[in-house]
Amino acid sequence: MVAALAVTQTIGYGVLYYAFSVFLTPMTRDLRAGGTQVAAALTLAVATTALCAPFAGRWLDARGGRGLMTAGSVLGTLAVLGWSQVHTLLQLYGVFVAIGVASAMVLYEPAFAVIMAWFDGPAYGRGRANALLAVTIVAGFASAVFLPLSGLLVELYGWRQALVVLGLGYGLAAIPLHALVLRGPAHQAAEATATTRGDLVRSAVRGRPFWLLAAAFTAHNGAVATIAVLLVTYLIHLGHPPVFAATVAGLLGVLSVTGRVVTTGLRRRWAAAPVAAGVFAVQGAGTLLMPVVAGSAAGAIGCVLLFGIGFGVGTITLPHLLSERYGTTAYASLSGRIALFAVADKAAAPLAAVALAQAAGYGWVMGAVAAACAVAALALLAYHRL
Structure with a gap:
């Protein structure tokens, strides 16, 4: 499960966050907009993630991460594919609101919540620390992998086709891993009530x-x-x-x-x-x-x-x-x-x-x-x- 989260966090951050900087220049040209106007889309996504974080947190505590992170992977995949088809700033902003919602469902906060629930109790403190370290070490290379990869794809296929490749790649990896590998708490003695x-x-x-x-x-x-x-x-x-x-x-x-x-x-x-x-x-x-x-x-x-x-x-x-x-x-x-x-x-x-x-x-x-x-x-x- 930790290995699966390491993979999905690396790809998730690479596609949903870091790759944006590579697409900024070609999008600015094709959308005939200012660089600041286009860059505002990423700010909108991050702000949306912040607004959604408390709601995602309550869901994770009540129902666990499998359903939320699987649904977020689907939404993230569809949003990146939609991003490849935008032709106006309004469409771009709408897509990045969806990416912001998806990010709140699939990136570090929910991944850490899954790990915390699995390694529950003082006896599992070291295992929890090692799991967090493993996931963040691997995901720490997301920018190093996906910035050059995105640049290569843009050079070979253009920015729209590059996004299709990245979106499909993210979906093919994240959706099955979140749906099939994530599990609920292993060590909790009793399920806590909402109260x-x-x-x-x-x-x-x-x-x-x-x-x-x-x-x-x-x-x-x-x-x-x-x-x-x-x-x-x-x-x-x-x-x-x-x-x-x-x-x-x-x-x-x-x-x-x-x-x-x-x-x-x-x-x-x-x-x-x-x-x-x-x-x-x-x-x-x-x-x-x-x-x-x-x-x-x-x-x-x-x-x-x-x-x-x-x-x-x-x-x-x-x-x-x-x-x-x-x-x-x-x-x-x-x-x-x-x-x-x-x-x-x-x-x-x-x-x-x-x-x-x-x-x-x-x-x-x-x-x-x-x-x-x-x-x-x-x-x-x-x-x-x-």
């Missing part, structure tokens, strides 16, 4: 620890999304060649895998919250140094290494902290509520950063990202003391 889950969620959201987690991972998501979107542009702005900028930015994917492995190892000796807080603080330091030293090749690489080590740490730390404090009975519902804020910030932060860069310069953007990392680190330290 029990509701009471647990209401109790959690009235407490300070939950909102400290929400603040930490919302701030961190915004920081990571901003760097992911603007790093290449910023390095070019500093005077680096485009090829160098793209190559250095590509280190983020590799470093996200490294950071997850290192953090999982450190958690076996120290508590998860201060470990993640330390990593977030290192990211903030790397961002603050960018305007000072990133003008040189060595300085740029060093800053990206500092930021990249925490690029994927939030992804595996939040599930651990939620299950550690609240158990797995209402994990998906609680995760969905945090995702409502964290994923929304992922959509909004890059747009705000672009506006800030145009108004005040990239130095202020790097300062804002560093401040977000500091907020995330301090919130986790406060959480750990409770």
Whole structure:
């Protein structure tokens, strides 16, 4: 089951999220629209995912992941095929609303909920951590695989046929794996009632620890999304060649895998919250140094290494902290509520950063990202003391 989720997450992120950047230029040309207008489709999809996350979470806690993730795979496949046929911006936006809904049903949040339910109970903590690590390590290579693959398909067949190939490939892999391989909890002694889950969620959201987690991972998501979107542009702005900028930015994917492995190892000796807080603080330091030293090749690489080590740490730390404090009975519902804020910030932060860069310069953007990392680190330290 873990292997199946590793495959479907890699293909899902590759097709439903990362491939968009490859199609942006040819779509802009064919739809006769501005680049910002076309790029807004992906922002709309991410915002839709955020809005759907709490509903998906409640469904997952009540009924498990098989039905939801299978239906989401079908919807995702149809949406990508529909994407290949759009001729107006309105059609594009409609398709990406569907992709946003599908993403809430099939990507990390539901996959993690399935893993949490399967590895239920304190005796399975290490198995749960290893399962999360395995899925995120494999899926961490989604961009490295699907960006060049999508580019090759566009070059060979054009962007519309490339989307047909990617959509069918996603459906052929994800639909049967989600339908046939996913299973319900293996170790739960008794099925929790909706009332029990509701009471647990209401109790959690009235407490300070939950909102400290929400603040930490919302701030961190915004920081990571901003760097992911603007790093290449910023390095070019500093005077680096485009090829160098793209190559250095590509280190983020590799470093996200490294950071997850290192953090999982450190958690076996120290508590998860201060470990993640330390990593977030290192990211903030790397961002603050960018305007000072990133003008040189060595300085740029060093800053990206500092930021990249925490690029994927939030992804595996939040599930651990939620299950550690609240158990797995209402994990998906609680995760969905945090995702409502964290994923929304992922959509909004890059747009705000672009506006800030145009108004005040990239130095202020790097300062804002560093401040977000500091907020995330301090919130986790406060959480750990409770």
